[in-house]
Amino acid sequence: MNKRKTFKVWLLLFPVVFLLYLFIWRPSVMGMVWSLFKMKGYTPTEFIGLENYIRVVSNTEFLPILWNTVQYVLWSILIGFPLPIIVAFAINELVHAKNFFRNTIYLPAIMPGITVMLLWYFIYSPTSTGLLNQILAIFGAEPYGWLNDSNWVILYIIIQKTWAGFPASMFFYYTSIQNIPGDLYEAATIDGAGFFRRLWNVAIPRMLPIIVLNLVRQIIAVFQVMQEPMVLTGGGPNNASMSLGYQVYLYGFVQGRVGQALSLGTITFLILIVATLFYFKIEKKTTENL
Amino acid sequence: MNKFSDKPAGLFMSSDLKSRKGRMGYWMLFAFVTIVMIFTFVPVIWMVFTAFKTSAEMYSSAAFFPKDLSVGNIINRISEAWVKLDLGRSIIQTLVLTAGHVFFGIVFPGIAGYILSKHKVAGVKLVFVLIVWTMMMPSIIRTVPQYMSYMSFPFIVDDKIRSITNFNVLNTYWPIWFNDAINCFNIILFKNNFDAISDSMQEAAEIDGCNMLQIFFKIMLPIVAPVAFYVGIGLMSVAWADYFNPYLILKDAELYPVPTRLFLLKNDPKITPNNHLMGLMFACVPPYLIYVIFQKKIMGGMMAGAVKG
Numbered sequence: 001m002n003k004r005k006t007f008k009v010w011l012l013l014f015p016v017v018f019l020l021y022l023f024i025w026r027p028s029v030m031g032m033v034w035s036l037f038k039m040k041g042y043t044p045t046e047f048i049g050l051e052n053y054i055r056v057v058s059n060t061e062f063l064p065i066l067w068n069t070v071q072y073v074l075w076s077i078l079i080g081f082p083l084p085i086i087v088a089f090a091i092n093e094l095v096h097a098k099n100f101f102r103n104t105i106y107l108p109a110i111m112p113g114i115t116v117m118l119l120w121y122f123i124y125s126p127t128s129t130g131l132l133n134q135i136l137a138i139f140g141a142e143p144y145g146w147l148n149d150s151n152w153v154i155l156y157i158i159i160q161k162t163w164a165g166f167p168a169s170m171f172f173y174y175t176s177i178q179n180i181p182g183d184l185y186e187a188a189t190i191d192g193a194g195f196f197r198r199l200w201n202v203a204i205p206r207m208l209p210i211i212v213l214n215l216v217r218q219i220i221a222v223f224q225v226m227q228e229p230m231v232l233t234g235g236g237p238n239n240a241s242m243s244l245g246y247q248v249y250l251y252g253f254v255q256g257r258v259g260q261a262l263s264l265g266t267i268t269f270l271i272l273i274v275a276t277l278f279y280f281k282i283e284k285k286t287t288e289n290l
Numbered sequence: 291m292n293k294f295s296d297k298p299a300g301l302f303m304s305s306d307l308k309s310r311k312g313r314m315g316y317w318m319l320f321a322f323v324t325i326v327m328i329f330t331f332v333p334v335i336w337m338v339f340t341a342f343k344t345s346a347e348m349y350s351s352a353a354f355f356p357k358d359l360s361v362g363n364i365i366n367r368i369s370e371a372w373v374k375l376d377l378g379r380s381i382i383q384t385l386v387l388t389a390g391h392v393f394f395g396i397v398f399p400g401i402a403g404y405i406l407s408k409h410k411v412a413g414v415k416l417v418f419v420l421i422v423w424t425m426m427m428p429s430i431i432r433t434v435p436q437y438m439s440y441m442s443f444p445f446i447v448d449d450k451i452r453s454i455t456n457f458n459v460l461n462t463y464w465p466i467w468f469n470d471a472i473n474c475f476n477i478i479l480f481k482n483n484f485d486a487i488s489d490s491m492q493e494a495a496e497i498d499g500c501n502m503l504q505i506f507f508k509i510m511l512p513i514v515a516p517v518a519f520y521v522g523i524g525l526m527s528v529a530w531a532d533y534f535n536p537y538l539i540l541k542d543a544e545l546y547p548v549p550t551r552l553f554l555l556k557n558d559p560k561i562t563p564n565n566h567l568m569g570l571m572f573a574c575v576p577p578y579l580i581y582v583i584f585q586k587k588i589m590g591g592m593m594a595g596a597v598k599g
Contacts, residue, residue, distance in 0.1 A: 019471055
């Protein structure tokens with residue numbers, strides 16, 4: 001009876017486990033293994049050790065692209081990370097039109113990702129048809145290149161990403177702010193705490209686990225950014241917005257350098273694994289404290 | 291004034307708002323939220339207004355508002371863009387894709403979550419641990435090897451069998467649907483919600499002679515319907531948002547769904563920005579309708595997911 005049950009359970013679980021093995025577990029491991037092989041098309045042929053890695057790392061574009069990716073992360077920590085927290089706290093404090101603001105600010109979260117990216121592609125248009133250049137025209141300024149400006153293009157992409165992403169995170173923070181009991185604020189007020197003390201000593205400590213969790217999650221996600229540079233700039237101008245993720249895509253599917261795609265993917269993976277392990281450590285702590 | 295005195299406890303207490311300084315702080319916060327709202331709204335409104343401008347008007351005038359917002363002009367613009375964009379075929383493809391997303395993305399993670407929660411026979415725990423780990427593994431390492439798996443599906447021996455059978459799932463929707471079936475977030479979400487159901491329910495159904503699949507479809511899935519609903523809505527929006535996977539997997543342009551078509555139109559010199567923006571608007575309509583119709587259920591599901599997800 002028991003054996004029969006075990007068999008039935010595994011029979012039911014088999015499709016999912018098989019697909020997980022084929023599409024996630026095996027590719028994750030083999031990605032690392034095959035990165036040590038010479039690739040003919042998408043077929044590994046012979047073991048060549050670290051040759052793929054040497055090619056990737058000795059490419060003069062490697063370090064600039066790594067630095068670009070770090071810049072993506074830094075800008076997103078600077079802009080995309082604090083904004084939803086501040087907005088969530090602010091909306092929670094409102095007594096006028098609170099639901100109106102909460103619902104309207106949620107709007108970008110409903111738009112499909114690709115439409116948001118393309119919408120901002122047009123907003124940033126270097127011609128006079130773009131929204132930002134229309135605004136500049138009001139002040140009599142010449143059209144500006146926006147995404148063609150290699151100094152700031154990463155910032156502009158992060159602004160787009162923030163616009164698309166902050167409403168959902170905002171909602172996430174908002175629900176957890178609402179779970180902070182009002183008694184805590186009242187007790188703090190009786191003890192003489194003002195606005196900033198209540199924020200710093202009552203609200204932030206309660207929110208800290210979720211905030212840190214989200215921060216690490218965001219770093220991991222932005223470090224793998226690929227679609228935004230692909231849609232908005234194609235990595236340009238002059239590779240100024242090229243990210244590791246998009247470079248992996250180009251190596252693997254456009255330039256036919258599959259071996260290098262595998263090894264660059266592995267390099268990125270190894271960098272991120274540190275952040276991932278850190279994430280697991282905090283997550284465990286957080287779930288224990290909940 | 292009444293609103294201030296009734297304010298629930300928070301960063302601002304109602305006592306703070308009696309003073310002039312406190313009220314100024316409050317209105318500064320209010321102004322900040324208003325600015326954020328403008329920041330979220332202006333791009334959307336600009337998209338709508340520019341889509342309703344004729345091409346001549348768009349290129350000649352930098353005005354924010356279109357000159358002619360009469361019903362006739364709006365209908366003209368919609369029909370002109372519709373003809374130019376030629377999205378009919380890809381809308382049908384997107385609907386097919388959506389149906390598969392919802393089916394595979396609810397049934398398989400649901401069954402997996404059910405087994406992980408209620409049938410912990412030998413080895414199931416290990417699968418659960420692996421799934422939890424998979425969830426946060428950086429996916430970048432899989433970009434290319436996953437594609438190689440599509441090429442050799444369902445075999446895991448790559449080159450030899452591939453060259454003999456010449457069968458693979460590229461240029462079909464199957465890889466996209468399979469990836470829904472193994473969405474680890476949703477598997478865990480289902481598992482957590484099944485965990486909340488008492489085991490006695492399961493035992494009673496077993497005594498009544500139901501088999502596992504019957505229990506899942508007739509008893510368990512209906513109980514977690516709000517979560518299934520939430521997952522399903524998420525899957526529907528993915529179908530309207532994901533341009534990348536179809537672009538990677540499909541070779542036939544005929545099979546491209548709307549997002550991929552919109553992405554490729556960027557390189558089409560015949561498509562002017564106003565028509566392209568109209569296309570973006572078309573693509574926003576289905577997710578927006580889903581949101582409006584199911585708003586209550588979405589928020590309910592978010593809460594259910596937030597409990598432990």
